Amino acid sequence: MPGDVILRVENLNYSIGRNQILKNISFEINRGEFVGLIGPNGAGKSTLIRAIIGELEGFQGKVEVKGKIGYLPQQNNFERDFPITVRDTVAMGLYKNKGPFKFFNKADWKKVRNLLEMVGVAELSDRRIGVLSGGEYQRVMLARALATDPEILILDEPEAGIDEMGKTSFYKLLNELKKEIELTLLMVSHDIGLVFDACDRIMCLNKTLHCHKSTQEVSPEDLRVIFSPDFDLLIRGKDHLHKEHEL
Known part of the structure; x- marks a missing residue:
């Protein structure tokens, strides 16, 4: 049902000693959405997933899941x-x-x-x-x-170890499952191009949440902010975004 929130995170903070891993994370995911979570290594993506699936202790804030969670780890x-x-x-x-x-x-x-x-x-x-x-x-x-x-499936870098043709086929399968069994998907990925092809919305994370937008709204500058100074290495994602904005 559009607008039916299945996952809500409010003011999530998590630190180890003086090192803040997650800062003021707040977002909602509606039932039936396919959301991609992207960010550089060390951005806190896996820590955020652990908080959502109930494997992280000691964080501040609130995680509310209105449905059964399935988890596909790395x-x-x-x-x-x-x-x-x-x-x-x-x-x-x-x-x-x-x-x-x-x-x-x-x-x-x-x-x-x-x-x-x-x-x-x-x-x-x-x-x-x-x-x-x-x-x-x-x-x-x-x-x-x-x-x-599960009503919401969380996937942590599911494309790891799969060739390019296999990745495309796997992402197509996920979208078919989303429709056939009304599954909500939250996926961590490093493959920027495929994320933009497969997902409805993108969350850009680097310790704090820099954006949570539809794939059409995310700009090259959004990626530059979270991936700097490594942005220029993401040629595929950058080129994909430029093509999207030229249409």
Whole structure:
């Protein structure tokens, strides 16, 4: 529903000793939005995500989530080395709903099959996760994150380890899921070009929130402020923005 706020952050501050990691962060995300969170290394992006998903203690301010959260963390090589199949990996996402000491039933395995079909890797069900490509692995982990039936899905650099074609395909899948299952998405990314192609709104973070705008409203100067002095290295994002403003 347009205007229905699913995530609200108010006056969020977080410091470690004298080092302020996040300063006066306030924003809202509505149901059904696909929001990209961008910023340089050390900008506080992962810390902000930890606060939202409930893994950060000691911050000041308020985080209010009106719905179930799903979380897709950065790729973890240890997980890929673990001798487990794609099917069992996705089933692990059901543990939170089932509780301890409960076995999977036919309905659970049907849900796993449906999730694998939803993300386009059903044919990989019996394959070990260690042999998957980066794009295949990320789709499997996406299926696992969706197993809890989240209303808002938070993704931390999901494009890491995926080639350019795989990134485009993965972002297309996210937009399809947004429409099909009415999913709200908040995604941390370093790929400026794809973020502007895929997302509805962009949040620019560098310890404080410099902007929270639609993709059409974010200017090259917005990026220059948060990425300076490394702005000139972001050729792809800069060129993308110039093309947008020339249309």
